[in-house]
Amino acid sequence: MPVLTQAEYVIGDLLVSYHAPADQPAAWGLRIIPAARREALVSPREWLDSPAIKQLPDPWNQTRAWEVDSLVHAHLRGDVLPGGYANGRTLRNSSTTADLRVHRHERKILENGHTLLRTTLAHPRGLRCTHELVVDPASGVATVQISAENTSTGSLTLDALDAFSLGGITPFASDDTAGRLRVHRCRSAWSAEGRLDTRSIEDLHLERSWTGHAVRTERFGQVGSLPVNGWFPFVAIEDRAAEVTWAIQLATPGTWHLELYRRADQFALGGGGADRLAGEWSKTLAPGETFLAPPAFLTAVTGNIDDVCDRLLLAMRVRACLPPREATLPIIFNEWCTSWGNPTHDSLVALAGRLAGSGVTYLVIDDGWAERPGNQFQQNGDWRVNRRAFPQGLRPTTDAIRAHGLVPGLWFEFEAINPGSDAWQETTHQLHRDGVPLQVGARRFWDFRDPWVHDFLAQRVIARLRDDGFGCLKIDCNDSIGPGVDGLESPGENLRQHLAGVQRFFERLRDELPDLVIENCSSGGHRLEPSMMALTSMSSFSDAHETPDIPLIAADLNRVVWSAQKQIWAVLRANDSLQRLSYSLAATFLGRMCLSGEVDRLSSPAWDFTRAAMNLYRQVTSLIRDGRFRADRCVGSSRQHPTGHQIVTITDVARRQLLIIWHCFDAPSLSIFAPDVDDAWHWKIHTQLCGPETEIELLENKLRWRKTLSWSGGVLWLIGSKKPESANQAESLRIE
Incomplete structure (x- = not known):
């Protein structure tokens, strides 16, 4: 029985096609591939042909090897759950999905040049699902948004509605693709974000069952209000034989x-928000009511994991909320690692004096500026100024900061409430679980479904920022709410509505203070996902302040976070050697430079070195913002005790400039590195930043480290020029 192509479009460099089995022409599935690989497509085999299958009697020896993955996966309560040992592991392919049938498909070119492909599916019980695929031909990224509407006269309860499903992986092999598919994911933990996890399909125990009856599934994610707690909402599958990689980001x-x-030869990727299996979610739709699943971003490239991430990052740039002043990636100084939660008016004025004219733009006052009843570590909730530290309030401090040419910033964790505050007693306006205020450690949480909360925080947060003259805001969130909260709907749906309210308050901040630069922080990197990144100018990359793995974390995150939005710490201490300063400062060239520590106590040589680093950073911001990042590593498995070395290259679009950020860890092996440059051009080291004992030579377009020291690092800025006919091939630099 053939597979029918129901619709097919070439949009940009993508080939988007919809397929169905010949005996079920309204059961559509989605496939996306690079258009350039169209000729490499092969037809799937019709039947399983292993000896174990062939020796079975009729009809068992006639087992179809392929299936079309459904365009939309949903599960209505009361419908038949999936078989094949899948119940309890997945809600995909229940009878709800099997009974969805396409009854309309349309194509539309939008005003921005994007292509909208809208497909409507209907279910006998009155569920109507609309699948919208919007393809940006410039970035090569498709955005999927699925809605479910109740068109019946009674209520319908959804236990699952996936945000997307992409099938037919891999269409470049006719069999079960043994040994050729790799899965890429990004693990995450506090102060250890973004570590790439690459496994073969076989290592993940996803080889198809010998009969094709049993389901194989690898399901992962996170439950709660910290979306990057455990994993990033990202996955890619690479067909190494075809050199094609697919990627999805929620x-x-x-x-x-x-x-x-997997049930047949080919794989499907699916997923979405919470469902009944994860997150205690269900949604009861009244007649006429519609529910919208979260957006998902899909793409496919001819290339590897880095190439497909480049494409998703390009789409992230389009969605980013960057005020005009952010285009040059201004340098931040955050005093957290200077005072460790004890800022004062005098200390901040002294810091502003030290930083004046240095190249720093933002001076951020972190936690500790508000009153702490009982002298606790934190006191979130009331947001009254600590008059012992700021006797006249915050306005004289911000005026003094601005007088030194800096933009003052302020830290809030306004979603949380701590014991000892008056707000702790406002339980009516807090999230509850099982009938009591939800408490996680020493935190309770405001209920952002409640208009009173929005008005209260407008007075305590927005008015504070406006009246005291702040131009920058750091928003923190330091624990997870967990799977769900009390309310009118299921616990998971109540949590989703609460978080939608949180995002509405972020939008209100932008609307009422349009020039405000907002940093998205959540114990560092727990909110590094597209919907939060689109609401803010930048994000904290991690809470790794002075750890040796900062260069590794920063480089890992370049796959999933745009460099212009990724704020990296460099904490400077009075006793730091120039080698240590170079190691710390070089890592910030992998994103946004964020300084902290004892800059007011640095020696003159150390401060001069720091200022030189800032000056170089400001010269290469366009490279950092717009360049292509690639990491070359020879490191051990430990991040806390790294060995070997790492080199990250950033190349401009024209491939005429190259920024090299290198780090040597314990027992480094770095000696020669050949950057990816055009050998027909003459290359020279324009500027360098490194410790005084480092010796580097550029010879025949290869960098040679003549001396490598443990725990050293630096930056090299290379510029290419047309090579004359008789040009000398060598250019050398030695730093004594």
């Missing part, structure tokens, strides 16, 4: 799941 601030699914 945009949601709360619970999510992704799933690799």
Whole structure:
């Protein structure tokens, strides 16, 4: 029985096609591939042909090897759950999905040049699902948004509605693709974000069952209000034989799941927000009511994991909320690692004096500026100024900071409430679980479904920022709410609505203070997902302040966070050697430079070195903002005790400039590195930043480290020029 192509479009460099089995022409599935690989497509085999299958009697020896993955996966309560040992592991391919049938498909060119492909599916019980695929031909990224509407006269309860499903992986092999598919994911933990996890399909135990009956699934995600707690909402599958990679990224601030699914030869990728299996979610739709799943971003490239991430990052740039002043990636100084939660008016004025004219733009006052009843570590909730530290309030401090040419910033964790505050007693306006205020450690949480909360925080947060003259805001969020909260709907749906309210308050901040630069922080990097990133100018990359793995974390995150939005710490201490300063400062060239520490106590040589680093950073911001990042590593498995070395290259679009950020860890092996440059051009080292004992030579377009020291690092800025006919091939630099 053939597979029918129901619709097919070439949009930009993508080939988007919809397929169905010949005996079920309204059961459509989606496939996306690079258009350039169209000729490499092969037809799937019709039947399983292993000896174990062939020796079975009729009809068992006639087992079809392929299936079309459904365009939309949903599960209505009361419908038949999936078989094949899948119940309890997945809600994909229940009878709800099997009964969805396409009844309309349309194509439309939008005003911005994007192509909209809208497909409507209907279910006998009155569920109507609309699948919208919007393809940007410039970035090569498709955005999927799925809605479910109740068109019946009674209520319908959804236990699952996936945000996307992409099938037919891999269409470049006719069999079960043994040994050729790799799965890429990004693990995450506090102060250890973004570590790439690459496994073969076989290592993940996803080889198809010998009969094709049993389901194979790898489901992962996170439950709660920290969307990057455990994993990033991202997955890619690479067909190394075909040199094609598919990738998917979800945009949601709360619970999510992704799933690799297999029953036949080819794989499907699916996922979305919470469902009944994860996050205690269900949604009862009244007649006429519609529910919208979170957006998902899909793409495919001819290339590897880095190439497909480049494409998703390009789409992230389009969605980013960058005020005009952010275009040059201004340098931040955050005093957290200077005072460790004890800022004062005098200390901040002294810091502003030290930083004046240095190249720093923002001076951020972190935690500790508000009153702490009982002298606790934190006191979130009331947001009254600590008059012992700021006797006249915050306005004289911000005026003094601005007088030194800096933009003052302020830290808030306004979603949380700590014991000892008056707000702690406002339980009516807090999130509850099982009938009591939800408490996680020493935190309770405001309920952002409640208009009173929005008005209260407008007075305590927005008015404070406006009246005291702040131009920068750091928003923190230091624990997870968990799977769900009390309310009118299921616990998971109540949590989703609360987090939608949180995002509405972010939008209100932008609307009422349009020039405000907002940093998205959540114990460092727990909110590094597209929907939160689109609401803010930048994000904290991690809470790794002075750890040796900062260069590794920063480089890992370049796959999933745009460099212009990724704020990296360099904490400077009075006793730091120039080698240590270079190691710390070089890492900030992998994103946004954020300084902290004892800059007011640095020696003159150390301060001069720091200022030189800032000057170089400001010269190469366009490279950092717009360049292509690639990491070359020879490191051990430990991040806390790294060995070997790392080199990250950033190349401009024209491939005429190259920024090299290198780090040597314990027992470094760095000696020669050949950057990816055009050998027909003459290259020279324009500027360098490194410790005084480093010796580097550029010879025949290869960099040679003549001396490598443990725990050293630096930056090299290379510029190419047309090579004359008789040009000398060598250019050398030695730093004594």
